[in-house]
Amino acid sequence: MFSPAGPRPFLVRFGAPEEIGGMAITTVEFELLRLMTPARKVAVLHALIRQAWTLKAAALRETHPDLDPAELEALARSAVAGERT
Numbered sequence: 245m246f247s248p249a250g251p252r253p254f255l256v257r258f259g260a261p262e263e264i265g266g267m268a269i270t271t272v273e274f275e276l277l278r279l280m281t282p283a284r285k286v287a288v289l290h291a292l293i294r295q296a297w298t299l300k301a302a303a304l305r306e307t308h309p310d311l312d313p314a315e316l317e318a319l320a321r322s323a324v325a326g327e328r329t
Contacts, residue, residue, distance in 0.1 A: 293324065300323050304319055
C-alpha cells in the first residue's frame with residue numbers, strides 16, 4: 245500500500261476511472277486521497293492553487309508586458325479564483 249505522507253509514488257494510471265468534480269480519477273488515486281490526512285489534503289490544495297497562480301501570472305506577463313506588478317497580481321489572483329473579467 246502507498247503511504248501518502250511519504251515520498252511521492254510513481255502513479256501508473258490503471259483501474260477503473262471514477263469521476264470526482266468532473267475529473268477522472270483512478271482507483272489508486274482515490275485510495276491515496278482517502279488515506280491522506282485532512283492537513284495533507286489542505287497542503288496539496290494550497291500547493292496547487294499557488295502553482296496555478298504562478299502559471300497564470302507568467303502567462304499574463306507574456307501577453308501583457310505593460311502591466312505593473314500590482315495589476316498583474318490582481319489579474320492573476322482573480323483569474324485563479326474564477327472571477328470573470
